[in-house]
Amino acid sequence: MSYSRLESWWRRVGLGRGESASNGDAPVALAEPPPGDVDDRTGEAKPVPEPAAPVDLPVLKAADFASDQDVRWCPGCGDYAILAQMKKMLPSLGVPRENIVFVSGIGCSSRFPYYMNTYGIHSIHGRAPAFATGLKAARPDLMVWVITGDGDGLSIGGNHLMHAIRRNLDINIVLFNNRIYGLTKGQYSPTSPLGKKTKTSPMGAIDNPLHPLSIAIGCEATFVARSIDTHIKHLEGVLRRAAEHRGTAFVEVYQNCNVFNDLAWQYASDRQTKSEHTIELEHGAPLVFGKNGGKGIRLNGLEPEVVALGNGTSEADLLVHDERAPEPSLAYLLSRLRYEDGFPEPIGVFRAIDAPRYEEELATQVDSARRRSGEGDLNALFNSGETWTVP
């Protein structure tokens, strides 16, 4: 297994050691000096000796990312598939487990961190993006994942989601969308469709649903993607792209709650129908879908329309996906393609652009303040301005 990606991770977090290591012998680097090693006199961290020699790191497998806790989701829950793909994908990143933190809120999906053999915080309802913000701002060297759901992320935590996205911290947010409150046993959620009958909407929901990707793109997220729990290869690929993105990566996963909202995504996940009802986005490729790729999406002015290929309509007439478009308008348009309106729903990466990251900007300000004013000197601070001395 190659460690070149691990090396790139270290370089990304500012811990690169110059020349990239050859295969299999990357140096061991801690995120910060070995803890507890504080000079008693000054209270400051003692200098850390360089590692004596590069050490072999163990090759990790998916099982190494499993914690010793029993997974307690309902049998058949879509969450299992997402957990499996995460554990399968992570080793390939080459990021040490101790440098990864999963942060979640409250809800079925938010139990996720307990099942990962990494650091984790199972926090309070809706606030995971805020915890992640503080953690990443204080520790830019860590890889931070936020696991949330449609209720957690869009209802009680909608505000934090919006602000985490606009700050563009280098974190990954995975929103499990099952269009229902599962852990509280079946009330309608902010993504439940109009008319949805649940325990709290016995005559049908009258709240217009939110569309997670439209919101993320509205906040000008730098990375936006969608996948489906049962589409495991695709899901693994999307999670990897999210992990590789530098900036806030927002991923919506269509996730089935087989107890309280079974088959909510059947149109998108059913083997027979998914090619008609979903469209796999590929950067630079025309938007083609349907059995045998017989259909496509064409723009008629600002309106998308479904067209059949042939009879004078070719792929050249179709909308070509550009995930790197600086303007989010087309990505937004894609997020509005909805099954109920007769469109296939796009899956894959909607948008992936590069933009400054909050924690790096913050660190840059700290660095430039130190360059400008010198390392902070408390005695100088206290004695700044007007003082007087009593003999």
Place this chain on the structure above:
Amino acid sequence: MTRESTATVSTEELPPSPALPASEKRTIRLDGATVRLAGDSGDGMQVVGGQFTNTSALHGNDVATFPDFPAEIRAPRGTLAGVSGYQVQFASRDIFTPGDTLQALVAMNPAALVTNVKDLEKGGILIVNEESFKAKDLKLARLDANPLEDGTVDDYRVIKVRLDTLNREAVREVEGLSSKLQDRCKNFFALGLIYWLFGRDIEPTLRYVQDKFGSKPEVAAANERALRAGWYYGETTEAFDHSYQVEPARLAPGTYRNVMGNQALAWGLVTAARLSGKELFCGSYPITPASPVLEELSALKHFGVRTVQAEDEIAAICSAIGAAFGGAMAVTSSSGPGIALKGEAMGLGMILELPMLVINIQRGGPSTGLPTKTEQSDLLQAMFGRNGESPLPIIAARSPSDCFEVALEAWRIATRFMTPVILLSDGYIANGSEPWAIPDVDDLPPIPVEHPPAKANGQPFLPYERNERLARPWALPGTPGLMHRVGGLEKEDVTGNVSYDPENHQHMTNVRAARVAGIAGDIPPQAVDGPARGKLLVLSWGGTFGACTSAVDECRAGGLSVAHAHLRYLNPFPANLGEVLAAYERILVPELNTGQLRMLVQSRYPRECVGLNKVKGKPFTVSDVVFKIRELVA
């Protein structure tokens, strides 16, 4: 309080100022005075009040201040609602409060006059801008009669100054200044006048003007001229045949500076971070009167301080918890309404057992309440404002400079016992200022913090294994072998895994309570000022320290047997507090609330306490407390 009748006439001349000639009028020496500058909220009263304070501190006086301003940035001009005041007591002796009654009042308009004149002592000096008492000004202040003519000011020495005209004349020659900007210098004219009246040096303010307006030379020049003109007006007007002199106070040797409470707090936080080898993280949301803490910290990035202005109060504390999990010294600062929003997250911080500080600069409540006024009514919120059994340590600052020490102590407790600590201040402390003996950082004891080292793979790490203080290890992400998950669900003892076991929940609840209770063994015993036993103990906490100390001093000087204990630690109480309380016949608990500490003390100890309670948005006066003490023991 100082009275002119007790003052001696001095034949000494004013100390020569390089900026001005010595006054040729005689001076009368006072051992202290209290002055209030009052005007419209756009008149710059806070600026000149701050200048008068700073100059008095540099002069060597002990000072204590009370800025009092409306919640509106610019209430309608000239109205009663828009009056902004700044009170300062300065003295040649130790003082603890900004003073009960005024010896001098500057009133820039009728509204400022009528709202403040009742605090001026009989015979006190009342300086008014007589040109702001026209019919329209009276109408704005909703006055039917001119208070300068209807008997309102008969008991005072009224000095009527044509402030508008004199100021304009003073700044007329400065080119490029609109008449609006000319008029803005009026506050410096008034400042110059009271500088003359109290023999203050104008030099520090000249430096301030250059520093503040240096990039706008015409504004700097105009303010300087107004200041000088005010001083010369005092020297030449026939209204004053003498000025006053307040000698430097006999403070302990050392180097001093003037500090405001929020500033001292922010500096204490940065210092605590240094002493513990940590970098400071502050996640806060703007709120009166706590915002200056976030503002001050954001300007200290060269100390490695990272600040996040969060999207709301909840995000602010959650970001701090995230940073604490990452190993930073994490802080969130707010006021009562914000603390209410943080309640759930404080409970999480408590069960995660991560060190951090939750700072509440209390203000008048309930709800939005009185944002710019002071109160002590969040003590029970600090004790109980979370769901479930979730005890947290509480520590309270008593004065502006005390905020520095309290910040260090709060962080020491947080790291030693692995717990969020609630630090209480209030608007009176936050905006008030006093001299601070600047410590030498090298003399401050370090705050040792330990993190468990890496473990080889396979060895178990137990995140809720406890030490002798019942504190769990602070394991940092990035440390190999210590991967663990924390969360708000009840945890199994030792392992930290999720547990619904009834016995375990009982045990963990008990342990969390015992851990906080154990802090009592790690803090100094409660000290008492005055007789070790006797008739009356005054038990106070927080920002009432100054008024209670002065009141007890005054009563003891008058022959009464009264002792004073001021609590810094509100939870847990010092271990000996029960014994202290038992040594007195009666206990008086003065508080700016309806009896919150009294409730806590009475529920904990078998002692009935007498309350002195006030919620008027203002601190106690010394006489408020003196009156009550006399009622109880005289």
